[in-house]
Amino acid sequence: xxxxxxxxxxxAFHGLAYGMILYVISVGLxxxxxLMGFVNLAHGVFAMAGGYVMLSAMNSYGVPFPIxxxxxxxxxxxxxxxxxxxxxxxxxTAGELxxxxxxxxxIFMSVAIxxxxxxxxxxxxxxxxxxxxxxxxxxxDFPTYRVFLIVFSISIVGxxxxxxxxxxxxAMVRAAVDYxxxxxxxxxxxxxxxxxxxxxxxxxxxxxxGLGAEIIAIQPTYPFEHxxxxxxxxxxxxxxxxRGPFVAALLIGVADTACxxxxxxxxxFFIFFATIAVLLWRxxxxxxxxxx
Amino acid sequence: MTHAGGYIADPRIRAIEWLPWVxxxxxxxxxxxxxxxxxxxxxxxxxxxxxxxxxxxxxxxxLGHSAYFGTGAYAxxxxxxxxxxxxxxxxxxxxxAAGLLGLITGIVIxxxxxxxxxMLTLAITSLCFEIANKATSxxxxxxxxxxxxxxxxxxxxxxxFFGKTAYLYCLAVLFVCWWLVRRLVYSPFGASLTGxxxxxxxxxxxxxxxxxxxxxxxxxxxxxxxxxxALLTQTTQFVxxxxxxxxxxxxxxxxxxxxxxxxxxxxxxxxxxYLVAQDYLAKQFPEYWYFGIGMMLVLVVxxxxxxxxxxxxxxxxxxxxRSA
Numbered sequence: 001x002x003x004x005x006x007x008x009x010x011x012a013f014h015g016l017a018y019g020m021i022l023y024v025i026s027v028g029l030x031x032x033x034x035l036m037g038f039v040n041l042a043h044g045v046f047a048m049a050g051g052y053v054m055l056s057a058m059n060s061y062g063v064p065f066p067i068x069x070x071x072x073x074x075x076x077x078x079x080x081x082x083x084x085x086x087x088x089x090x091x092x093t094a095g096e097l098x099x100x101x102x103x104x105x106x107i108f109m110s111v112a113i114x115x116x117x118x119x120x121x122x123x124x125x126x127x128x129x130x131x132x133x134x135x136x137x138x139x140x141d142f143p144t145y146r147v148f149l150i151v152f153s154i155s156i157v158g159x160x161x162x163x164x165x166x167x168x169x170x171a172m173v174r175a176a177v178d179y180x181x182x183x184x185x186x187x188x189x190x191x192x193x194x195x196x197x198x199x200x201x202x203x204x205x206x207x208x209x210g211l212g213a214e215i216i217a218i219q220p221t222y223p224f225e226h227x228x229x230x231x232x233x234x235x236x237x238x239x240x241x242x243r244g245p246f247v248a249a250l251l252i253g254v255a256d257t258a259c260x261x262x263x264x265x266x267x268x269f270f271i272f273f274a275t276i277a278v279l280l281w282r283x284x285x286x287x288x289x290x291x292x
Numbered sequence: 293m294t295h296a297g298g299y300i301a302d303p304r305i306r307a308i309e310w311l312p313w314v315x316x317x318x319x320x321x322x323x324x325x326x327x328x329x330x331x332x333x334x335x336x337x338x339x340x341x342x343x344x345x346x347x348x349x350x351x352x353x354x355l356g357h358s359a360y361f362g363t364g365a366y367a368x369x370x371x372x373x374x375x376x377x378x379x380x381x382x383x384x385x386x387x388x389a390a391g392l393l394g395l396i397t398g399i400v401i402x403x404x405x406x407x408x409x410x411m412l413t414l415a416i417t418s419l420c421f422e423i424a425n426k427a428t429s430x431x432x433x434x435x436x437x438x439x440x441x442x443x444x445x446x447x448x449x450x451x452x453f454f455g456k457t458a459y460l461y462c463l464a465v466l467f468v469c470w471w472l473v474r475r476l477v478y479s480p481f482g483a484s485l486t487g488x489x490x491x492x493x494x495x496x497x498x499x500x501x502x503x504x505x506x507x508x509x510x511x512x513x514x515x516x517x518x519x520x521x522a523l524l525t526q527t528t529q530f531v532x533x534x535x536x537x538x539x540x541x542x543x544x545x546x547x548x549x550x551x552x553x554x555x556x557x558x559x560x561x562x563x564x565x566y567l568v569a570q571d572y573l574a575k576q577f578p579e580y581w582y583f584g585i586g587m588m589l590v591l592v593v594x595x596x597x598x599x600x601x602x603x604x605x606x607x608x609x610x611x612x613x614r615s616a
Contacts, residue, residue: 039407090594096406097353098593101549104542105589112583224538228418235411267426272419276412280400283408 009140011258017146018215019253020153023246025208026233027160028201034177034240036092036194039099042106043205044223044230048114050076050206051218055123065128072210077203084198089191107223114220122217149211156207161242173197177240232275238288247286303478312560316463320456327455328527333567334462335523338469340548340559342516345473347545348554349482350509351489352402355410355541356417357517359397362536364390364518366424366431369531372440379445383465383522390518391511398510402503405492414538421536436532451527458527465523469516474556476512485509489554546585549592552599561600 029043054072057063063071091099131148134141164170175183176190184190209218216226233252237244252271259270278286319330339361346352367389368382375381401412424431431437444450449457476482487495488502495502525531534540543566551562574581596603 033407039410087590087594094593096410097347097553098597100353100355100410101545101589102593104545105586105593108542108582108586108589110586112579112581112586115582116579224542228414228538231411231414235407239407265426267422269419269422269426272415272422275415276400276419279404279408279412279415283404285408 011261012254013142015254015257017149018257019250020150021208021212021215022229022233022253023249024153024156025205026230026245026249027242028204029230030234030237030239030245032198032201033234035197038092039096041100041103041227044227045106045110046076046080046202046205047209048218048222050209051213052118054210055125055213055218058126069210072206073203076206077199080202081195081199084195110223111220120220122219125214145214164242236275236278236285238285241287244285244287320459327459329571331455331458331462331527333563334466335520336563336567337560338466339517339520339544340563341469341473342513343544343548344556344559346509346513349477349485349489350506353410354413356413357544358536358540359417359420360390360394360514360517361521362420363393364521365525365531365535368522368525369437369440370430372442377441377443379442379526382526383519386522387515387519391515394514395511398507402506402510417536417538417541424533424536434533436530438530442526442529462523462527477556546589550599552601555601558599558601
């Protein structure tokens with residue numbers, strides 16, 4: 001009984017950490033897809049880039065951890081803004097197929113660049129001393145870094161939700177998601193809104209990629225390997241919403257951890273199966289609005 | 293995306309349509325050392341044709357067509373291990389298995405559109421991959437499935453070391469597939485399929501059985517993909533997990549886009565150019581190779597949406613205008 005309880009707590013804890021990281025990475029994808037209707041398969045590239053920027057800042061230049069995280073966020077957000085203006089913005093009106101092909105092309109290029117610069121091996125993660133070790137809590141030990149991840153992600157999610165629900169910028173984003181033409185006609189500069197939102201989403205992905213480097217290893221195949229999970233979070237949660245992907249990410253995080261713990265012989269089988277079932281039941285996702 | 297292909301009134305085979313076949317047969321005599329690569333190219337042409345049928349004509353965007361290719365490949369391999377090494381029966385097994393999977397999944401997923409459909413195709417491939425990865429007693433898992441022998445075709449033609457038989461075998465199968473796809477595309481069925489691609493709502497409005505057409509074409513496409521997979525299994529005498537991977541679906545899409553979507557011969561040109569280039573470049577500069585592929589995709593989407601054949605068409609049109 002004691003064993004079962006402790007493994008339940010452990011699975012819930014690690015699943016929560018994994019789910020939070022998945023959410024921080026994927027939430028930008030949900031917003032950009034909902035806002036612009038753009039099928040951005042290359043979203044994982046920003047997460048990978050964030051991981052590489054953070055780890056090389058720490059490993060090669062000795063930058064302290066908090067600053068490295070900030071650098072990753074800013075660098076990727078700025079880079080994605082440039083990409084959005086130069087390339088993405090030309091394809092908003094194009095068909096789904098073009099968007100899919102274009103973003104697959106970006107994935108291929110980023111994989112090649114990552115391999116050229118960093119080689120094929122996963123990047124080592126060296127955490128600062130104050131984040132290693134265990135925290136003693138309620139008679140159990142929890143890895144400090146995972147606790148930090150969960151707390152940090154929750155605060156980011158809180159900030160994001162506050163931003164979207166309570167600020168003027170958030171109101172504009174919600175207006176543009178609901179009815180873009182109307183938002184434009186009341187004088188909202190949707191093009192600029194898109195660029196900023198895209199940059200924020202990519203920056204968050206970079207944050208997730210960097211912070212989660214210990215859970216999801218940073219290596220060149222990253223955008224391909226984990227794309228399915230990012231997309232599942234968004235598709236199952238529902239496009240354009242913040243809450244849907246949150247629920248979906250936590251479900252996936254816990255379910256995946258539980259499967260790996262108790263039935264490793266099935267791998268990710270249940271996740272994919274559940275995804276198919278949910279999408280057949282509700283094609284627009286758990287919290288999505290019916291397709292326009 | 294501008295599609296050049298579709299229903300035409302005159303379905304007779306034009307003279308130029310024999311050109312690829314002449315070239316393919318010529319290759320057999322001119323470049324005997326490249327026959328194994330040639331067999332692979334022919335196999336991928338079949339695979340690309342199957343994708344062209346649903347993507348180019350039906351307008352179904354899928355990221356998971358390798359599910360059917362892989363199912364066919366594994367079905368043929370398992371059939372050879374457990375039942376018999378007779379190649380034609382093996383092909384049949386691969387085709388039927390993939391076609392059945394295509395029918396079942398098609399019935400289920402083709403009710404959705406857009407992102408949900410894209411996700412479902414991806415999820416199904418991932419599911420198949422996990423099954424093949426974990427059911428090691430049947431599939432060999434990550435080690436792959438090998439150690440089976442493929443008997444001579446019809447009991448007459450043995451698979452030889454130089455790949456001559458394999459090449460001609462692939463050629464014959466490709467010819468049958470090409471004939472079938474061509475018949476299908478130029479039939480009223482193909483016309484209604486093109487209609488669905490061009491304007492789904494209007495096809496519903498004129499009373500066309502859209503869903504049924506899509507399911508049928510999806511099933512046929514899956515069966516063809518399975519056939520290609522079975523062919524690969526028999527010519528290489530090995531099945532690896534790669535046949536079910538997302539990368540293969542991506543690469544296939546690249547090949548088809550490169551050649552030109554929705555025009556049958558795009559599926560011929562794309563794999564040929566892609567795989568020959570890969571054979572030369574990928575071994576020497578693997579990093580640059582993937583970068584080049586990505587770059588090319590971005591450029592094709594930005595500037596040349598018809599692929600190579602689209603560029604050729606535009607060139608011919610310009611020449612005509614100048615001479616007129």
